[in-house]
Amino acid sequence: MLKKAGIVLLVILGLMAIGGGWYYHENYTGEDYYVKITTNGEKLRDTEAPAAYQVYYEYALPAFNEAGQQRQVTFDAFRDNPLRRNAYLKVAYNHTRGVILSYEEVQQKDIPKKAASKLN
Structure with a gap:
């Protein structure tokens, strides 16, 4: 009897681990897309946010x-100045939530050919 309860417990824990991994993957990982900064963005201010996040720039751009x-x-982009014009960014887009999770600047040579041809 105790052996069966142990097996059932292991199966339940295994299913919880698989479910948790799936949930994390669906909500907190993203597909890489590439953008080129072509505008200064829209400067916005949120006086109710902490000081480091009161001034930010919002960008709406095509990504590939x-x-x-x-x-x-x-x-x-939570910063005092806009992102550098003509900079290339790799952004992590989450399809489930429809948001950009992170971004980092990359060199043009590091962008896959099909995406790079669309950005220029």
Whole structure:
């Protein structure tokens, strides 16, 4: 009897681990897309936010994945100055939530060919 309860407990814990991994993957990971900063963004201010996050820039730009498929993305850059014009960014887009999870500047040579051809 105790052996069966142990097996049932292991199965339940295994299913919880699989479910938790799936949930994390669906909500907190993203597909890489590439954007080129072509505007200064829209400067916004939120006086109720902590001091480091009161001034930010919002960008709405076309983004392209490795296969060259386009998606319109919107993201914020929490900083005092706009992002550098003509900079290339790799952004992590989460399809489930429809948000950009992170971004980092990359060199043009590091962008997949199909995406790079669409950005220029």
